[in-house]
Amino acid sequence: AQQGLTPVLCTQTAGGVTESEYVDLLLEQQVAGVVFAGGAYAQRDADHAHYDRLAARNLPVVLINAAIDDLPFPRVVCDDADAMEQAAEHLLALGHERIGLVLGPRDHVPSERKLAAFQAVCERAGVPFDDALVVRSLYSLQSGQASAARLIEQGATGILCASDPLALGAVRAVRRARLSTPGDVSVIGYDDSAFMASADPPLTTIRQPIEAMGRAAVDFLVSQIDGTLGPVDELLFEPELVVRRSTGAARHRAKS
Structure with missing residues (x-):
């Protein structure tokens, strides 16, 4: 609006208008350009035909966060590798060695970057990487809870999550297992969403600018x-x- 443009917000819900249908609608309305704040561009195996339509028309497009390499659009990206390095090194410094990851789908580019960075941190620290401590998840509190429950069964003492809702689900899973955060299991989120400082316990998380x-x-x-x-x-x-009270010194536990 400050640039003299009229913003139009298109939001997706399960079973609602698809991303491809929104693109067709925006092209019909002859919009000046599109900013994507999420979408199929982050997943390698998704249908990308609607991006090809935008590129064929030379419509100005910007993508927020990591995308597949084949798309010709500029990207504004929070450094996923740096984020994971900071989070993993924080847990390692607290004595955690069995660190679980709750990530997005296997073809999700930001999750690929987070996993590669975590593996590199483990290698530098001389900590064995255990593929059983990597769980793929949908980005919801319920999915985070289910994923974290699996990690707790594997003896994870720290859990790194790809979003704050996933982390809140992980905290719930810790409670359901009759354990405590951070006494038994430390949890780190990603985004520093609103009210994370008011969660119980206040959530340690990665803040995006x-x-x-x-x-x-x-x-x-x-x-x-x-x-x-x-x-x-x-x-x-x-x-x-952003370090808050959901992370603390490791208390080593056996697998359930």
Whole structure:
């Protein structure tokens, strides 16, 4: 709006209008450009035909967060590898060795980056990587709870989650197992969503610089509309580990 454009927000819900249908609708309305804040571009095995339609029309497009390599659009990305390094090193410094991961689907690019970074941290620290401690999940509290329950059964003393709702689900799973956070199992989220400081316990999480990323995405879009944007592939933003009370020193446990 500050740039003289009229923003139109398209939101997806289960069983509602699809991303592809929204693209068709926006093309019919002759929009000046599109910013995607989530979508099939982050998954390798998804249908990407609607992005091809946008590219064929040379419509200005910006993607927020990591995407598959084949798309010709600039991306504004929180550094997933750096985020995972900060979170994993925090837990290792607290004495955790059995660290579980709750990630998105196998073809999800941000999750791929997080996993690769975690494996690299483990290798540098001399901590064995256990594939049984990696669980793939949907991005919901309920899915986080189910995934974390599996990790707790595997003896995880720390759980790194790819979103804050997943982390809240993990905390619930710890309670259901009659354990405590962080006394028995430490939990780290991702995003620093609203009210995470008010969770019980307050959630240690990775903060994305949302405002700066949003401004960059709009700047990229407007520069494309004006024809002034030079070559851009991916603009990385540095995340910040926000330490609260959901992480603490490791208490080693046997597998259930």
